Amino acid sequence: MRGADTFTESLFTMRRLDDFVPKSHPLRPIRTMVNQALAKMDRLFAGMYEADIKGGRPSIAPEKLLRAMLLQVLYSIRSERQLMEQTQYNLLFRWFIGLSMDNAVWVPTVFTKNRARLIQHDAVIEFFNEVLALAQKKNWLSGEHFSVDGTLIQAWAGHKSFARKDGNDGDDDSGDFRGHQRSNDTHQSRTDPDAKLYRKGKTGSELRYMGHTLSDNRHGLVVSALVSTADGHAEREAAKVMLNDARQVTDNPDTEITVGADKGYDAQEFIEACLEMKVTPHVAQNTSGRRSAVPDAIARSEGYAISQQKRKLIEQGFGWVKTVGRMRQVMVRGLKRVDQMFVLSMAAYTLVRMRSLGKIRPQLQ
Structure with a gap:
């Protein structure tokens, strides 16, 4: 019927x-x-x-x-x-x-x-830290072995907004910039002044930011995240800041901390900074036409091989926030807003990872 x-x-x-x-x-x-x-x-x-206690x-x-x-x-x-x-x-x-x-x-x-x-x-940063505190209580963080990396974030601004700072812009509005000298020293985006023109590898020059994360090697949980302006030194400078914070929260100052990273971090000043912070740099050696700054004694150690294997987990976080979190091209403007969205996206990724770990752990016990 x-x-x-x-x-x-x-x-x-x-x-x-x-x-x-x-x-x-x-x-x-x-x-x-x-x-x-x-x-x-x-x-x-x-x-x-x-401040709002009077009314409203x-x-x-x-x-x-x-x-x-x-x-x-x-x-x-x-x-x-x-x-x-x-x-x-x-x-x-x-x-x-x-x-x-x-x-x-x-x-x-x-x-x-x-x-x-x-x-x-800084409420989002505080929220991120409280999420990490939950992971620490469940013993999902080693607190000793980390990986560091950075990724490019395309700004919500186009090439046409990249004009001369002095106002004497010789570029026409057609979008054809061939033959024009354009750099971050002389030009700035009218749409997003904090975004910088930057290219990496074989990618084209775009207005970008750079996101940085420090992940714990035990389960790949992100323990620190921040956004900086894009330049050739940003990855190593941000890594120093995050590693110094990680060193500060350790209970025992003599605890050995290791950090895995790709060849882009194989620079003498970064290796020396790590050793000064008592952080063992398990950085991939870059020997292409040069001598690696990573000591051979470190590169031959057993922990070095483990760090090089574990550091690839950090790419999962970048992939997640760029696809699910829509951070491939951020839809907010300004360094502070981009940083807020990046940290929040990494907190969301960490929560998803913790949910999965919560399902696995009871089955193993």
Whole structure:
């Protein structure tokens, strides 16, 4: 018997949002970890809004804001406007963010403005650190053996915006720059002044940033992330900063720390800086027409071979944030905003990795 094509609904419902999310949904363990990390940030959130105590409309709860930003990364949503549109009708999104069925969805411009407050108080960096603290409690970090690498991030700006700083721009608007001398010393993007014209290897020159990560070799979890302007020394300089931070958090200053890296880090000044920080540089030797700065005694060690094998795990994080996290060409402008999105994307990647580790570990015990 054919059913009738009718639509009826009850005036009232007794179901909760949680009832619509399957118990085995992959977002459930992620939301649990996110809430644990956010609970540790209550003091920071309170300090962010102390100046607003005299009155005014309540702003978006920072916990909800961070959950919404994580959804944007996890589900490859290209803009805040599209995120708000999907949150309007997607019960899964409302459940993850913490909005009830009756809560109004935020206006996209208000959502965007509230993100600036998170940058001002380094809330995303604090969230990243709290996620790492959860991984540390579960003994998923070695804290001793790391890998470092960098990747190019295309800026949200085009060649036509790259004009002379003095205003005497001889380039025409046709987009044909053949024969014109253009460099970061004399030119700057009108769209995104922080972006730099840069090329690496056989790639063409584009307006770019450079993202850097330090990963733990035990499970490939990202333990540090930052974005810098793109230049030939940025990777090694950022690596020094991240390694120094890693050395500072070790309980025992005599603990041996190792770092694996590719041939681009085989420079005398970087190797010497590592040794000065008491970090053993397991850097791939570059012997193409030159002498490697990595001592042969280090290159022949057993740990060196392991580091060279483990360092390839760091590429998985870059691949994830560029495809799922949409960081191949970032859709925000300015160094601080790009850094915020990159760190948040790496936090999301780490949460996904931790969810997988949480499934594997109980089976092994």
